[in-house]
Amino acid sequence: MSSGTSFATGPELAARIEAHSVLAWPPTTVQHTDDGWILRATPGLPSRGRSNHALAPTRPLEPSDYETALARAADFAAAHGIACGLQIGPTEYHQHLIEELATRGWGVQQDVIVMTADTRSVAAAADPAFVLEVDDRATPAWMAAWAQCEPRDDADAHLEAVFASMSGRARFARSGQRAVGISVEHDGIVGMFCLAVSPDHRRQGLGKALVRAMLAQHDAPLTYLQVFSDNAAGLALYESLGFQEAYRYRHALAPAAQPAS
16 A cells, blocks of 8 residues: 555455445344354345355365355345355455356356555545535435436335445445445445446546545545456546455355346
């Protein structure tokens, strides 16, 4: 990081970020197992893997551990009425598991890249003239702006299943209806979610201005966000702000949970 601030790396960093994300993006039901798995269920938001997929430990697993873990994930999913899926990361520790799941017919999705940056370094370039409206809950105005920036048919489900639980802990930021984002600070880390710019206002520097302005409000030294590996524009934006790849993970869906082709 450019400021010289020192952060944990490798599995320790991944473990901190994943623990943070479970609190920052809270599932309806969460269960921690003795061997390091985190089981998550948010039946009201079935399409969100982060809300519903079992989270693998941030350490290598032995093949002998697979059957117990997979059976437990399937039982948990059935008990809570969700599709059985796994979030597997960092991928560098779980290549064998990913390959094994693929041979069993699981649908293994593309990489999600977790990127980190020094909060103060990014915020240092914030434009004081950039107007940012911030609330501690998802107001109707914020939801309308999100719909403008990232149209989706599950916005109301997000509001009821996740955003309501984030009230009072998260910061829901928007620049009119042009750009939106959510940030959650906890335990020395800021997590950023739902960053989006209206299609009519892209490629005008709003994404950079939004992230910088949001982080100017935070004191925690480390910030992370997540982006799909095929999102070239997003990767270029975050890299230009000083974010660097920390690790990757993948989602995988059990054969019975995959949509019909």
